[in-house]
Amino acid sequence: MNDYIKISFTRVNQEQKDLLVAHLNEIGFEGFEEGQTWLICYCSKENFNEEALSQLAESYSLSFEKEIIEKQNWNELWEKSFQPVVVDDFCTIRASFHPEENNTRFNIVITPKMSFGTGHHATTYMMIKWMKEIDHKEKSVLDFGTGTGVLAILAEKLGASKIEAIDNDDWSIENANENILGNNCSRILLQKADSLDFAGQFNIILANINKNVLLANMEKLQQHLAKEGVLIISGLLEGDRPAIESTANKCKLAVNGQMINNGWISLKLAHN
Numbered sequence: 001m002n003d004y005i006k007i008s009f010t011r012v013n014q015e016q017k018d019l020l021v022a023h024l025n026e027i028g029f030e031g032f033e034e035g036q037t038w039l040i041c042y043c044s045k046e047n048f049n050e051e052a053l054s055q056l057a058e059s060y061s062l063s064f065e066k067e068i069i070e071k072q073n074w075n076e077l078w079e080k081s082f083q084p085v086v087v088d089d090f091c092t093i094r095a096s097f098h099p100e101e102n103n104t105r106f107n108i109v110i111t112p113k114m115s116f117g118t119g120h121h122a123t124t125y126m127m128i129k130w131m132k133e134i135d136h137k138e139k140s141v142l143d144f145g146t147g148t149g150v151l152a153i154l155a156e157k158l159g160a161s162k163i164e165a166i167d168n169d170d171w172s173i174e175n176a177n178e179n180i181l182g183n184n185c186s187r188i189l190l191q192k193a194d195s196l197d198f199a200g201q202f203n204i205i206l207a208n209i210n211k212n213v214l215l216a217n218m219e220k221l222q223q224h225l226a227k228e229g230v231l232i233i234s235g236l237l238e239g240d241r242p243a244i245e246s247t248a249n250k251c252k253l254a255v256n257g258q259m260i261n262n263g264w265i266s267l268k269l270a271h272n
Contacts, residue, residue: 003045006067007053010038014237016060018212027052030171036237036263042069087128093150106157110148110179123234126259126266127151127208130232136160139203142224144196145213149176149188151206156185160204166193196220201229208234215247222251227271234266241265 007029009020017039021032028047033040045068057064084094084101092101093108100107131151136158143152146165155163165180165188167173173192180188196217203226207214214221214233225231231253236244238260245255248269257268 004069005043005045005048006069007041007043008038008065008067009041009057009062012037012039012060012062014211014240016062018210020056020060020062023056024053025169027056085124085128087125087132090132091128091154093124093128106154108150108153108157108183110150111175111182122261122264123208123236123266124150126261126264127206127232127234128154129259130257130266130268131155131158131206134204134230134232136204140164140201140226141204141206142166142200142202144205144207144217144221145209146176146190147172147208149179149190151208152176152188152190153180153183153185155204155206156187157183161187163188164200164202165190166196168192168194196224200224201226203229205229205231207232210235211237211240211244214244218244218247218251218253222248222253222271225253225271229270231269232266233269234264236265236267238263238265241267 012020017034020039024041027049029041029043031042082095084092084098086092086101086104089104091106091108092104093110094101096109096111131154136155138159138161140162141152141155141160143155143163143165146152146167149165152163152165165176167176170192173190177190180190201224205221205225207221221231233244244267248255252272253269254272255267255269259266
């Protein structure tokens with residue numbers, strides 16, 4: 001394993017974070033972790049292009065801090081930063097180095113590696129909280145932007161009969177596949193896809209992504225949602241709701257539930 005470069009941005013808003021992630025992906029960055037006003041990015045030392053990074057930061061009038069994460073410290077870094085997500089007595093999402101949680105109904109083991117699919121505790125927590133309330137038995141589920149595959153895995157454990165999990169990132173597909181196999185799942189169809197341009201409707205759609213992706217895909221999400229289906233979205237800040245709700249209404253979707261956690265929101269939508 002190569003050494004990695006850790007880049008930290010502070011005082012960044014959600015729009016800047018979304019754009020930075022998109023551009024940083026293009027110049028070799030592989031992993032991202034974010035909070036309300038900060039963004040941490042990782043790139044292997046051999047792929048690191050400081051000139052391109054500096055130009056990008058300058059274009060957004062942002063500064064950054066750089067740290068080298070040496071090879072021998074990488075696992076230690078993950079074990080310190082990757083914490084289990086526990087939702088009531090319902091579900092624990094943990095890494096293999098965490099002890100099994102016997103007080104929850106489900107234990108899902110996720111290999112962190114360069115994945116931050118369970119790092120955003122507030123958004124992941126709310127998605128799982130919604131899933132606890134929804135009957136998945138014999139239902140069809142679409143996990144849009146599956147990341148580590150954690151929500152698709154939980155959907156199968158809850159009894160869904162058909163799960164399609166999609167992502168547009170090669171590394172996410174590789175990592176999700178590993179996690180799906182590691183949790184002994186057999187009903188998840190994992191696919192790399194850049195869009196929702198495929199046939200089929202689903203009883204449950206899960207989308208823990210971000211505002212811009214959700215806005216761009218709202219019409220397609222509506223088309224894939226079965227008549228009595230439910231769409232659960234997250235990855236949103238509280239101030240994002242008006243724009244999301246306006247676009248949803250134009251697509252004949254109505255918000256009929258909201259959760260809030262540490263400034264993040266998650267919404268439940270259905271056909272109006």
